[in-house]
Amino acid sequence: MAGISSPRPCGDYRTSYKSDMTIFPSRNSLYAAIGGLFLLLAFPMIGNDYHLSLLIQIGYYSIAAIGLNILVGFTGQISLGHGAFFGFGAIFSAYLNNATGIPVFFTIPLAGFATAAVGLIFGIPAARIKGLYLAIATLASQFILEDFYARANWFSGGSSGSLAEIVNFLGIELDTDQKYFYLVLFWLVVSLIAAANLIRTRDGRALVAVRDHYLSAEIMGINLTKYRILSFGISSAFAGIGGALYGHYLGFVSVEGFTLGLSISFLAMIIIGGLGSVMGSVLGAIFITLLPEFTEIMADIVLPESIADGKAYVKEMSVGAAIVLFLIFEPEGLAHRWKLIKAYWKLYPFSY
Amino acid sequence: MDKNTNVLLQAQDISLRFGGVHALSNVSYDIKKGEIFSIIGPNGAGKTSMLNCISGRYTPTSGEILLNGKSLKGYSVNDRAGLGIGRTFQNLALFGHMSVLDNIMVGRHHQLKNNFMNGMFYWVGGAQKEEIIERRKVEDIIDFLEIQHVRNKPAGELSYGLRKRVELARAVAQSPQIILLDEPMAGMNLEEKEDMARYIIDLNQELGMTIVMIEHDMGVVIDISDRVMVLDFGRQIALGLPEEVMQNEHVKKAYLGEEDDYIRELEEDDAEVMS
Numbered sequence: 001m002a003g004i005s006s007p008r009p010c011g012d013y014r015t016s017y018k019s020d021m022t023i024f025p026s027r028n029s030l031y032a033a034i035g036g037l038f039l040l041l042a043f044p045m046i047g048n049d050y051h052l053s054l055l056i057q058i059g060y061y062s063i064a065a066i067g068l069n070i071l072v073g074f075t076g077q078i079s080l081g082h083g084a085f086f087g088f089g090a091i092f093s094a095y096l097n098n099a100t101g102i103p104v105f106f107t108i109p110l111a112g113f114a115t116a117a118v119g120l121i122f123g124i125p126a127a128r129i130k131g132l133y134l135a136i137a138t139l140a141s142q143f144i145l146e147d148f149y150a151r152a153n154w155f156s157g158g159s160s161g162s163l164a165e166i167v168n169f170l171g172i173e174l175d176t177d178q179k180y181f182y183l184v185l186f187w188l189v190v191s192l193i194a195a196a197n198l199i200r201t202r203d204g205r206a207l208v209a210v211r212d213h214y215l216s217a218e219i220m221g222i223n224l225t226k227y228r229i230l231s232f233g234i235s236s237a238f239a240g241i242g243g244a245l246y247g248h249y250l251g252f253v254s255v256e257g258f259t260l261g262l263s264i265s266f267l268a269m270i271i272i273g274g275l276g277s278v279m280g281s282v283l284g285a286i287f288i289t290l291l292p293e294f295t296e297i298m299a300d301i302v303l304p305e306s307i308a309d310g311k312a313y314v315k316e317m318s319v320g321a322a323i324v325l326f327l328i329f330e331p332e333g334l335a336h337r338w339k340l341i342k343a344y345w346k347l348y349p350f351s352y
Numbered sequence: 353m354d355k356n357t358n359v360l361l362q363a364q365d366i367s368l369r370f371g372g373v374h375a376l377s378n379v380s381y382d383i384k385k386g387e388i389f390s391i392i393g394p395n396g397a398g399k400t401s402m403l404n405c406i407s408g409r410y411t412p413t414s415g416e417i418l419l420n421g422k423s424l425k426g427y428s429v430n431d432r433a434g435l436g437i438g439r440t441f442q443n444l445a446l447f448g449h450m451s452v453l454d455n456i457m458v459g460r461h462h463q464l465k466n467n468f469m470n471g472m473f474y475w476v477g478g479a480q481k482e483e484i485i486e487r488r489k490v491e492d493i494i495d496f497l498e499i500q501h502v503r504n505k506p507a508g509e510l511s512y513g514l515r516k517r518v519e520l521a522r523a524v525a526q527s528p529q530i531i532l533l534d535e536p537m538a539g540m541n542l543e544e545k546e547d548m549a550r551y552i553i554d555l556n557q558e559l560g561m562t563i564v565m566i567e568h569d570m571g572v573v574i575d576i577s578d579r580v581m582v583l584d585f586g587r588q589i590a591l592g593l594p595e596e597v598m599q600n601e602h603v604k605k606a607y608l609g610e611e612d613d614y615i616r617e618l619e620e621d622d623a624e625v626m627s
Contacts, residue, residue: 017487018480194472201471201479202457202464205450209458212447219407219445220526221433221462234468276449 009346023196040185044178052177058282058289059184060245063191065269065281067238072267073275074199075231076211077126081138082266084145085122085236087258089115089243091149091156094164094253104167104248108187111244112237118145119236120229127225142260149255161254164247184245188282191238195278198234207231208276272326274333283334287326291319359421360385360562361406361530366415368401368586375401376412376586377622383530388556388563390573390594393583394606399566400442402583403532406564407439408432419530433462438528440519442535442566448508452499452518455507456490459525490525497521497551513544520551524559531555533565537572545569549576574598582606587618 012027014020024030044052068082093111097104122141126134149156156162167174167183174180198204209217210227218224247253265288273284295318299311307314330337361383368376376398383389391399404410406417408429417424419435427435438459447455464486470477494503497517502510507518516536523531536552537545549572555561567573573580574594582590582597584606590597597603602614 017484017491021480021483021487197472197474197479198468201468201474201483202461202466203468203471205454205458206461208450208454209447209461212449213445215409216441216445216447217458218429219433219439220458220522221430222458223428223430230468 021200023193023200037189041182044181049177052181054289054293056177056181056184056249058285059181059188060242060249061266061269061289062188062242062282062285063245064239064242065266065273065285066191066195066278067235067242068266069270069273069275069278069281070195070198070207070238071231071235073270073277073280074204074211075207075228077228077231078131078135079138079141079232079235080135080260080263080267081122081141081145082235082239083258083260083262083264084142085115085119085239086243086246086262086266087149087253087255088118088145088236089240090164090247090253090258091162091243092240093244094162094247095155097165098162104165105169108167108241108244108248112241115240115243116233116237119239120233123229123232123236126228126232139260142263146255146258146260149258156253156255159255161252161256164251164253166251167248180249184249187241187245191241192278192282195238195281199278203227203230268323270333272323272333274335277333277335279338280333280335283338287334291322295319295322358384360419361564362418362421363402363406364416364418366402366405366412366417368398368405368410369413374586374622376405376583377618378415379583379586379588380415381581381588381591383562383564384578386556386560386562387578388552388565388576390565390567390577390580391583392567392570392573392580396585397583397606398586399583400534401586403439403534403564403566406530407437407532430462433526433528436527436529437532438523438526438530439532440516440523440534440536442538444512444515444519446507446515446519446522449506451504452507452510452521453487453490453494453503455518456493456521456525457486459522460486460490460527463527493521493524496524496554513540516540516544516548517551520548524555524561528561530562530564533563533567535566535568537567537569545572552576570598585619589614 008026009028022030024033040055043055047055064082064086068079071077071079089111092114093104093107096102096107096110102110122138125137129137150159152158167180169183172179174183199208206217206222206227209220209222210224214224269284269288270281271284272287273282274280292315295315298318299315303311303314359382363379363381366376366379367374379402391402393399401410405412406424408424408427408431419437424432424435447458450458464482466477466479466482470479474480494500497520499514499517499521502514502518507515510518520533520536523533533552537548540548552563552565553576556563565577577594579592580590580594580597581588582600582603584602589602589606590600
């Protein structure tokens with residue numbers, strides 16, 4: 001994030017403060033984003049089912065990763081319980097729909113609110129503890145919630161899980177990937193805009209201030225306790241929405257899906273994508289989701305038939321190796337690399 | 353009473369102890385509206401502890417601080433920003449990864465009303481409108497302190513002198529009644545010091561801010577302060593006009609590091625009281 005300021009292209013003048021306070025750094029990047037959105041809108045008509053299911057997966061993981069990035073990347077706290085919050089969203093949305101009959105279309109945002117409330121409660125330790133200690137405290141929230149899902153039959157269906165209804169939007173059953181894709185895309189765009197707006201307004205700045213220098217943040221009138229806990233709430237809201245989308249996509253929610261492993265992979269997404277970058281969260285989700293697919297394809301090409309049995313191992317190992325190599329060579333994440341590339345193209349053939 | 357209405361900040365018998373260490377002992381003083389008040393003293397004299405008592409980082413063991421006649425007791429550090437206390441730090445305390453502009457915008461935190469809910473919906477709910485109004489005010493401060501050329505740079509990348517200036521800008525953005533400057537000129541060259549002194553005088557005269565300043569450069573202190581307080585080993589050894597203070601026996605001794613009978617007597621008195 002720090003370090004590179006790529007210049008605006010020629011002719012992109014700013015004559016008011018309003019035009020200087022946009023989400024996108026230049027007009028071209030706005031056009032590119034809109035173009036990308038149209039491509040995505042057209043994807044269900046052209047792409048195959050498998051690729052579509054990967055995109056949906058990237059979608060709901062991205063939403064949760066954006067949330068975790070607000071907590072870890074922007075506020076500088078840590079959470080090992082994000083997978084459990086993700087699960088809470090999924091289970092709560094299914095439960096609310098089954099118990100009250102509220103249409104799933106509305107239980108998804110409601111799951112966001114409910115998960116925010118749960119996040120606020122489990123974020124209370126953050127008022128007093130930081131760093132590794134907080135990591136362990138949030139680890140506790142992971143185990144408490146997981147245990148709760150396993151035992152609370154009325155809520156989650158216990159070990160047998162419970163059904164999550166298909167989303168019905170104005171009489172249209174979103175029963176195929178093609179249709180469901182648009183719902184995920186809608187929530188992804190909403191999440192991206194919300195997160196980008198958050199960090200350019202008062203409370204978002206306060207979160208970053210708490211991360212960078214909490215002592216002077218306090219002098220500036222920022223209530224540290226409030227913002228540390230609030231950050232858990234906001235982050236959990238995104239996790240809840242992501243989780244609800246996950247639950248209704250699978251049509252079935254069960255406690256096994258929301259383990260510590262999931263929490264760790266969310267952390268991996270934001271670290272690889274770039275801490276403190278909204279776009280980085282999405283890039284990280286893409287990377288983590290597609291990496292196993294990529295190694296699968298590579299293993300098919302590279303490995304000889306004779307060791308086909310060992311293919312699975314090679315695949316798993318290369319996923320691990322890729323992550324390690326990535327952290328060594330690009331510790332600041334994909335978002336940082338992307339900025340470098342952009343600056344390079346603008347400045348070519350000069351280096352500064 | 354006529355005089356009292358002019359007093360902005362009143363410290364009454366402030367003592368601060370950390371276990372057996374007496375960081376401050378019975379320090380009392382008044383700061384008048386619109387003056388430049390300097391606190392000087394050798395290292396470890398308790399100057400920064402004094403500022404920390406005003407800004408709320410430390411709670412005095414005994415004594416009280418009044419702002420506009422109202423006790424500050426019970427106000428947390430972050431509440432005091434709203435009461436009109438701004439400050440800078442001795443060691444740079446900027447938000448290193450944020451741009452200069454955002455750093456100064458954080459200074460306006462307690463004056464903004466938008467929150468995370470309408471912040472997320474930027475365009476509806478008034479967040480955008482408010483941000484633009486505030487941006488204008490922040491740009492005025494940027495103009496005032498002449499840091500236009502770095503406004504979009506991350507604060508962590510600036511040179512030392514500029515960072516000090518950005519920190520001052522951030523404190524000014526708090527629109528405080530009283531601004532606490534902890535060594536605003538430490539580590540600067542002569543030219544930067546002169547600039548900084550000019551900014552401080554401008555703040556005082558143009559924006560009407562009351563300034564409390566800790567500074568080691570005696571030349572600057574004498575030139576720009578209205579009144580000076582000298583601390584040594586947590587005790588107030590002098591308070592008055594700069595010229596008077598400089599002529600004070602105890603002050604000279606404190607600065608030359610000589611044994612001072614006066615201080616020893618005070619300490620002995622204290623020991624008697626304690627035992």
